[in-house]
């Protein structure tokens with residue numbers, strides 16, 4: 001039996017749902033990352049670190065709500081807080097106590113954050129961060145690092161390997177794409193162009209550390225260079241915030257950004273985002289009472305679901321748990337167990353590959369490397385090649401056949417509620433998957 005045949009046999013209910021969905025959605029999916037051949041999985045529910053599909057198959061989940069679920073699926077405290085809020089109202093058409101508590105819970109964990117505004121997604125947060133940076137500095141251009149992901153608005157998509165149908169060329173004219181990890185390139189760009197408002201980056205490297213940056217040196221270097229040139233540093237902590245460290249990468253390495261973008265864990269598993277940072281920049285959105293200023297120079301910020309009370313309740317409940325408990329410690333320990341186990345299985349079975357990553361994110365690369373398994377030193381071009389290989393698709397499918405679902409094709413996002421038994425079960429599935437791949441000459 002091939003891996004593909006096994007997939008089709010075990011997931012007939014998903015295949016059927018997919019046929020229905022093809023009539024509703026382009027390619028049957030509602031997020032590009034959920035597209036899969038011959039069909040994607042349809043999942044009914046989750047609890048803790050587990051989830052179940054329409055065929056009744058159980059998975060140890062490492063997608064974890066695209067990284068949003070540091071507390072696992074349906075954490076009882078979050079469920080209770082959201083249910084109570086639901087009964088009090090889902091949109092009160094007004095400011096709420098909940099949004100103030102939500103902001104407090106963010107500030108309690110991220111000492112560099114002075115003020116913020118809430119949005120409904122990470123994409124909105126980076127869009128607003130770029131706008132604020134441009135408004136505050138009076139400059140136009142934003143430096144973005146190659147392969148770094150900041151959502152799907154026109155500016156964030158600049159430098160994408162994909163085509164850009166529908167995006168006006170003028171949007172990308174205000175974006176400068178630099179190779180990630182090259183401080184010399186940043187220095188040259190800043191010295192040769194005085195119309196740069198900000199530099200934005202994913203602080204552990206593209207795709208939450210799949211293409212790692214040399215930490216903390218690169219961040220410290222970028223901070224120094226941007227400060228010297230009066231250019232703002234935007235740390236996109238949409239994935240890393242509250243996960244890599246309760247206070248995010250900025251707190252772990254004590255690198256103060258001017259602006260931070262947040263979403264995912266920040267909203268406790270519900271839709272939500274925020275732009276946060278230095279008060280004088282975020283206050284570009286403030287009403288001053290000066291009518292001329294407020295109508296012409298103020299940064300405009302509407303949004304029906306900004307700080308909606310359900311997301312606020314989920315957000316502060318999750319973040320207060322992060323602040324009190326050992327959520328991060330457990331997630332990191334389980335990720336470490338997973339990473340160490342995968343590395344020893346790869347070497348025991350003489351399969352080219354290694355797992356690397358920091359905190360609760362494990363990145364698998366099906367190619368050998370002599371890094372210390374923390375911050376991988378393999379050239380980014382080689383990692384990109386390895387993670388795009390067909391054997392990686394076979395591995396993902398085989399893992400799904402064996403009850404494990406991973407983020408994209410090679411990332412394991414571990415929560416604070418994964419258990420040792422679930423990690424060990426994952427390792428057994430991983431070894432079985434490698435065996436199945438070998439049986440069909442995929443490795």
Ligand SMILES: Cc1ncc(COP(=O)(O)O)c(C=O)c1O
Nearest residue numbers: 121122123149150151238239263
């Ligand atoms: C680093 C980063 N920034 C921004 C975004 C966009 O967030 P959202 O999907 O909530 O729009 C993502 C999404 O994965 C992300 O990983």
